[in-house]
Structures are given as C-alpha cells and as structure tokens.
Amino acid sequence: MAYVGKRLLTMIPVLIFLSIMVFSLIHLIPGDPAQVILGQDATPQALAALRAQLGLNHSVPVQYFDWMGRLFHGNLGNSLLDNEPVSKLIGQRLPVTVELAVGTVIVALLIAFPLGVLAAVYRGRWADFTALFVSTIGLSVPPFWIGLLFLVWFTVKAHIFPSSGYVPIFQNFGQNLSVMFLPMVATGIREAAVLLRMLRSSLLDVLDQDFVRTARAKGLRGWGVIVGHALRNALIPVITTGGLQIAGLLGGLVITEQIFTLPGFGSLLVQSVYSRDYPTVQACALIAALLVVVVNLLVDLVYGLTDPRIRVQRGRA
Amino acid sequence: MALAQPSLEPTSAVRVRRHSRFRAMLRNRQLVIGGIIVAVVLLVAIFANLISPYDPNTPAYSDILKGPSASHWFGTDQLGRDELARIFIGARTSMTVSIGALIVGLIIGVPLGLVSGFYRGFWDDWIIMRIIDAMQAFPFLILALVMAAMLGPGERNAMIAIGIGYVPVFVRIVRGQVLGELEKEFVSAARMVGASDARIMWRHILPNITTPLIVQMTIAMASGIIAEASLSYLGLGVSPPTASWGTMLHDAQGYLGQATYLAVIPGVAIGIAVLGFNLFGDGLQQWLDPRKHN
DSSP states (O other): OHHHHHHHHHHHHHHHHHHHHHHHGGGGSSSOHHHHHHOTTOOHHHHHHHHHHHTTTSOHHHHHHHHHHHHHTTOOOBOTTTOOBHHHHHHHHHHHHHHHHHHHHHHHHHHHHHHHHHHHHTTTSHHHHHHHHHHHHHHHSOHHHHHHHHIIIIIIISOOSOSSOOOOTTTOHHHHHHHHHHHHHHHHHHHHHHHHHHHHHHHHHHHTSHHHHHHHHTTOOTHHHIIIIIHHHHHHHHHHHHHHHHHHHHHHHHHHHHHTTOOSHHHHHHHHHHTTOHHHHHHHHHHHHHHHHHHHHHHHHHHHHHOHHHHHHHHHO | OOOOOOOOSOOHHHHHHHHHHHHHHHHOHHHHHHHHHHHHHHHHHHTHHHHOSSOSSOOOGGGTTOOSOSSSTTOBOTTSOBHHHHHHHHHHHHHHHHHHHHHHHHHHHHHHHHHHHHHOOIIIIIHHHHHHHHHHHSOHHHHHHHHHHHHOSSHHHHHHHHHHHHHHHHHHHHHHHHHHHHTSHHHHHHHHTTOOHHHIIIIIIGGGGHHHHHHHHHHHHHHHHHHHHHHHHTTOSSOTTSOOHHHHHHHHGGGTTTOHHHHHHHHHHHHHHHHHHHHHHHHHHHHHOHHHHO
16 A cells, blocks of 8 residues: 555656646747637737637746646636537547557457467477567558558458448447457557567566476476466566557557547547647647556556565565 | 887787677678668668659659559659659658657757766756656657647657657666766766766766667667658648658558559558668667677
8 A cells, every 4th residue: 555655646746747748838839829829810809819718818827827727627628619628529539549449459469469478489480480570560560551551451442341430339339340440450460569579578588487497397288387377477577568558559549540530539639730729739638648647557556466576575665 | 218109000809809799790680681771761861862763742644643663663643743752752751850850859868867867866857857757658649749739840840849759768768877877987087086077977978878879769760750650641740742651641541442552652661661770779789788688
C-alpha cells in the first residue's frame, strides 16, 4: 500500500506540468489565436466574443487557474464548431478507440507470443529467422501503410471486408468486427514486432539461468520447463515494454482511424486540427496524455504485483 | 640541444587495434547493410534533382495514372507526374525533416540532460525531469500532430514538432550517461585543476558520452522518417506540390482500385529507409559497444 501511495504522489507534479503544457498549447499559435481561428475577415465583435469564450482577455496565470477550475468540474470547454461540450464529443468517440486499442493488443499478443517463444526455443533455426523477419518488417514499415495495403487487397480487390460503416460493438457484433478487424491487424503487427523481440530476448536470458537447468536436471522435459518455469519469469520485462508501448499505440491509432474512416478519438483530434477547433485539440491532447499516465501507473502496479522481488525491494526501500 | 620530437605515427599496437576494429566493422552485417542503405538514401536525397528522370512537380495530363513502364519505371500519379522522380524528392523531404528534427531535439535535449545530470538539484534536475515525465506522457505522434496544428503546416514546423518529441529521449540518455561519468577520475581531475562546470560538461563529459548518443540519433532518424510521413499523410507536413512519401500515400488512397502501385511504392521507400537506419543503429551499437552486445 505504501508503494501505491508513493507512486500516486509522484504523479502529482507530472500532472501539474502536463496541465501547464496543454494549457500553453493555445499560446503557441503565432499571433492572436482568435484572429487565426476566425480569419482576416472577422469583425471586431466576433473576435472579442471568441477571445472571451477562450478566456484570452485575462492574464495568463488567471487563464490557467480558470481553465484548471473548469477541468476539476469536468468541463473541457466547448467545441468551436458546434458549441457542443468537448467532454461529450470525446465520450462519444473514445469507446471506438478503446475497442480498437484492445483488439490491437489482442492481435499483437496472438502474433508475438507463439512466434517469440518459438524463436527463443528454436534459436538460430527457421522459426527464429521467421520471427526475426516478421519483427523487422513490422518495425520498418508505418502501420498506416499496412492498413492501406489491407484496404487494397481485402476491401477494394477481394471485397472481403467493408471499407467503412462502423457500427457500435453492442449494436451488431458481427458487423462491428468486420469493420474493426483490418485496422486491428494493421496496427497489431507493429506492436507485435516490438513485443516479439522483447519476449524472445527475455526468454533466452531466462532459459540460460540456473533454475531452468535445475528443473531440467530434476527430470522436467520440453515445453513443461518453458511454459511452467521460464515463460512466467520472462514475462516481467515484456509487461513493462507492453505498458510503454501504449503511448506509441495511441499515436498510431490516430492515423489508422483516418485510413479506415473510424469515428474514434483520433479522427476527432485530426478533424479538430483541420478546423482549428483549438479547445477540442487541447482537450484531446490532455485526455491522451492522461490515458498514458493512468496506463503506465497500472502497469507499474501490476509489475510490482507479478514480481515478488520488486515488491520486497520496494517495501524495504 | 634540440629535443627529440615525439613521433605522430601510430604505434604498431595501435595500428593492429584499428585494423581489428575495422575488420569487426566489416564483419558486422547489420552495420554494413544498414550503412549501405543509409548511404544510398542520403545520396538520393542530396542528388535528387540531378538523378530524377522527369520534373517531379510538373503535371503531364496525357500520362495520368500510367502503370510502371520503360519510360516511367514506377508509373505516374493522378496528375501524370513521374512517380520515381517524386520518390527521389520524397527522400530529400524525409531526410531534411528528420535531420532538422534531430538537430532541434539535440539542441534542446543535450544541454538539459547535461545540466540535469551534472547538478542534480531541485531546479536543475527535479523540475527538468518532471517536465520530461510530463512530455513523455504525450504519445509522440499526438504531440507532433498537436504542435504542427498550433504552429501551422510546413516543413520547418514539422521539424520543430517532431524535434520536440525527441527531447525527452535525449535528455534521459544524456542525463543517465552524465551520472555514470561523474564518478570517474577525469572529472575530479578537471575539477582539481580549476575547470569551470561548463567546461567540464562540454569538453570532458560530452565527448565521453557520444557513443549512446550517436546510436540514439540513428534510431531517432528511423522514427523521424515515419513521423514525417505520418504528418504529411495527415496534411500537416510539407505543402504541395513538394513531394513527400506521406502525401504520396495520402494521394494514392483515392486511386486504390485503379493504381495500386501508387500505394505500394512510397510505403516500400519508407520501409527501406527505416530498415536502413534501424539496422545501422543496431550495428553501430554492437560495433561501438561490443561489451554490451556480448
């Protein structure tokens, strides 16, 4: 519990700096943000109204504390496009991205686990080379390009999957999966490439250790040693890497959603960037960063729970 | 009596060591293959105008969406422009933005990392590192996207946006290395002869931490290529008609049924360039730091 408390306390300064950064974004706009948003032909009245809506009339510290005060009440501001609360817009879009992210992680695990284990067990043989090839390709090509190729092969040419027409998962599971499958695989391949490499090298390290030799000396043979003893220990660094990948994954999903025209959080961000809807851009950046902070915290806590050595060390510290 | 001048010729032991390191470099397949790919990409980027068979930006409406042929090896795009010429110019765009972003990341990240690791105080370490923690919470691409949105599209702003994303990595690497170097005797010796903090950091510590920094720069180039392509794909990179591999992929999406090659070729170019920098970085790490590799 002390560890959890300490870990939560370390988050406070990070969250403060994070809020300052997101708040400062609007001040990065060269010139008067209101003028940039409304254009050169805007009337002085419209400019004044927008400045008031964005809170730009006050001094910068006052603007920051006003903005923070609204955040604590769950108010992320209103979209400049249709005056809808940004929190509502994000609430509508986030489930699509969460589903995509979960599906991507599942695909990545389904590819990375068998290939990573086979590569480590059959080191230097065909399985290892196949795994290395898959991971090298996965790391070299942008996930959005894999998505484009999937669109060409499976949608435009073979007509196996629809190119658009997202339906929420609880409305029609089959149709939802037919639209979400290709994006999940396209993004999952890159995530799998990282996990696969990590799992392979971690498992190779563990297979060299004394306890594995002891297990073999006691008569355990073949996969029993690997699954029962080695894999459990090899997973610890993989969990950490997986957690750190979440940030990269969120970034990748932004473009995947664009390619497959999915109405997710990423496409909301891109649309608001195009339409210079800065309150929505700010809110999306804040939510993305908060998601990463929370996931990293959870991974850290799981990490502490899975490895008794870390728990004991931290307890002593 | 004239003093005997010390010989500047390397001793035989030094020559043997250099020779064996050179042989180790040639034996390192990742380094050699990656190095060749990186060299080719950089040469294409530098001499793009000279080697391009056609003008990359001039439309040729009689040649719209022609597939690969003897006159247009990689075919033509929706405006009849030669795809090969645009791939060459795309290499220049990609390298310019990635190298520019790298410079931005280094200019901000290295001094911050040096100061943070050297002083280890509240303002110059704790605060810097919490800001870095906060920056790392932003997904790299989302940070670049939001920065590009605020600064506006264009090559220079794409460099700044991607470069800011590199800062946390460089700060962390430099800081970690500085902490290791501070324990060494040459730092105490420099202090004893009265060297200033700035001199110790720049003249004594920095040259000793270049190995991990160079490796990280190579890996950062690989992610820079993907980031530039991603921003350009979203329309926040270079402005048309300048070719970028990302904008070429974006344009290709409208013609997936008629001209599949338009979607394939720029992706292959990105893949080859990224693979080259990744292999080169891995090989460089093995070659420069064999203990770690072993």
